[in-house]
Amino acid sequence: MRKPGIRCMTLFLLLLCLLFSSCNPVKIDSISINPGKLTVLIRNIPTVYYEGPEGKMGFEYDLVKAFADHMGLELKLKVVDSVTDILKAIENGEADLAAAGLTRTDEREKRFLFGPDYFTVQQQVVGNRSHPYPRKAEELQNFDLLVLKNTSYVEELKKLQQQYPKLHWQETDEYSTDQLLEQVWLGKISCTVADSNILAMNRRYFPELMVAFPISEEQSLAWIINRKKLRLKAKLAQWFDIIKNSGRLAELKDRYYGYTEIFDYVDIKVFTRRISSRLPEIQEFFQKYAAQYHIPWTLLAAKAYQESHWDPNAVSPTGVKGIMMLTLPTAKALGITNRLDPEQSIKGGAHYFGQLLDRVPESVPEKQRAAFAMAAYNVGMGHIYDARKLARKLGKDPDSWKDIKSVLPLLSRKKYYKDLQHGYARGYEPVIYVERIFNYRNILEQKLGLLSTHPG
Template sequence: MKNKARIGLVAGATILSGLVLTQCQPSEDAAIVTDSTTIDSIREGGELVVLTLESPTTYRRSAEVEEGYEIDIVQEFADSIGVKPRYVVMDNVEDLIQAIEDGRGHIGAAGLTMTEARSARVKFGPAYKNVEEAVVCHQKGPAPTSLEALSDVKLTVLAGSSYVETLQALKADHAGLNWATRRAGSAMPMLSAVAMRRVDCTISDSHLAEYARRLYPDLIIPMTVSDDRPLGWIYNQKIGGMDTALKGWFAQQHTNGYLEELDEHWFGHLDEFDYVEVLRFVERVEDRLPEFKNYFQAAAATTEFDWHLLAAQAYQESHWDPDAVSGTGVRGLMMLTLPTAKELGVKDRTDPAQSVEGGARYLQRLYERVPDAVQGEDRLWFALAAYNVGMGHIYDARRIAERKGLDKNSWDDLRTVLPLLSKPEYYKSVKHGYARGHEPVRYVRKVRDYYNMLRANVPV
């Protein structure tokens, strides 16, 4: 993906030096938008003031890193107009909308649903993602599947949200609907309250609900209360040329596939959910990871990789069991083969420190062997797949991709080709022969899923 941060790589993170962050709300007299403000004057000033909300699917800060779906989009737009974004984290939805209305920010990028009530106050840019509004409950509590049943549960939703507008509209035909509200930056505190069984249910955007299930496996989604609804940035209509700039830029990003690819980057791993698997992972984050966390952090310090990524890979390999052994003889946290261990100087594969350090160095070597034409996070996926199946088979898959007119440098294309290496008409035509090509595809998907769950559970 063009200009996108490389997931799992320290070098790819958005670092404090790359943006200016304000964590307090702007003062009442800090209006920056006047009748003379234009997109050109913003360019001349060199700064785009972006109001946002803290949420796992919008904006989050961990140690010295700021990241989020919205941040990635904002950074691309800011680059296109030649400015740096300055982020202002607001306390809640209503404060953000009011601040844009008052001219205390140029745009509001916070996963805001386009609604009539909001459109009456501020301008929306083009839609960039569609979501449903999902009812989220605990598997041991009420699980309403109709609006009548929803009327009987203790429902708490985000104050000032589109969910309130939806419920108000539904109440016209379902008078029994009642709910409490809570002011927050996102629905996440309510999702947490449902997980702790402090309230029966809440409502959340579907992608945030699916994300929350990686933190709280007991959450369920028994119903939705809306069809697909578009998300958009908001901005103060006084800004001359902002409407044209946003329309043109978003049209280009829809056309070139950037938004689709970014959506896959952030949310593609949420498509599949295995309750038992996620529950086991969350439990092992608590009872196994602390013993090995320092080893992952030490290995990350000597490679390009985020320690969460190395830990996620180790979980896929061994479920963080230093004594793990497979039928093929690989063993240890990072499941090194004996020849690879000897090559790396690892004397004891069951020693956690040696295994993690050796596995990280091996992944680094594979990463460096990936052809230079493979860029961004695709390079990481190629290296992880090679860790699983061998670099020779990756080279073979690239050759097949090229023959089929696919992009041999794209993981999205390569993952459709790798399974073909188990078919004679394909593996007989390449240098390294047969491979169970579906396994590296699954391997990369699982590491990616564990990586995202791990960052959600252990952010620092």
């Protein structure tokens, strides 16, 4: 009599198990590991993510931020120091994806779930034109080579080693590829291996770097996705189709890589010629607005030459325009309506430079304040404050430009920037930027018969 009831009860319990997964749990593939958030592993390096004069930026950062906005998710960044740590963290499911300029390779495909390809690079051996460097793979056996640990570079070198058994190298996690390129530039190491996009960006600042030869065919960069997030992979594929077809991805590439020509050494003859051909038409604007904001007009003019070569129609792929190369947000904040109008551009540049001068700590001597402000114009005031903090820690004078310009390059080294508020910065760039402007100013004042004293 009770058997039908027992059978019904059993069926009912089985249905509950299926519905609520209490008996045999079924993994539900949500979009992200944290509801409402997209957790991303990222690296604090120039080609990926960094803090610039106007906030967070970088090719990978802009890309992943756009995807998070598209999905209606809050972007949560987890900054990781090395490729080794990135791969370990994504393998352990600590994030939804890793966006860090990672190369898709056969070995990595066996371990990880990749998203769509979005960039093509080639691995290149890099040397310094001022020092001996290998011209072909066979010669590489005679050089000491330092490369990043657990990278696609190591995979390619192992393949090359099969052909050249004496090939040897050391691996490190203490530097980024950018920092290794800097070491090559300084002559501290003979050569390294870098992706072509990383080298292109760095040659703007270190023009002595030379491509020796490639060691790979063209390879693709792609994000690595948490293996449990198959829905995320599908959404990512759809989104990349959209931005590729709309041209948005190409625009982003152009913004960060369309302006990667090598910085030339100062061309005295060209500059001297332009003092006669271009400066007279705009000199009165430099004098007028420099006086308004208490800036030496020759310094403002030299800065403008560094920015645009005094070309009122200058436009860069990053969207900055005019003689002073103002960004659109900065121009709007300063009330500038036409960045290509010479007078407006110079007025805006002088105003902005004046604002930066006001933010330089009062303890900095008057004659050195301009150097601090120009460095901030280039890299952001936050990084200047970080450099001052680091200078104190290293026993240097935070109010001396001489000491600060020796500290700024350290902001590109993990050992130093990891404990600073604003993180990584390409510290050599503002130093070179400031020195070039002072050089232009000296030439200009010599040409015009003027004298001035600048911080060394």
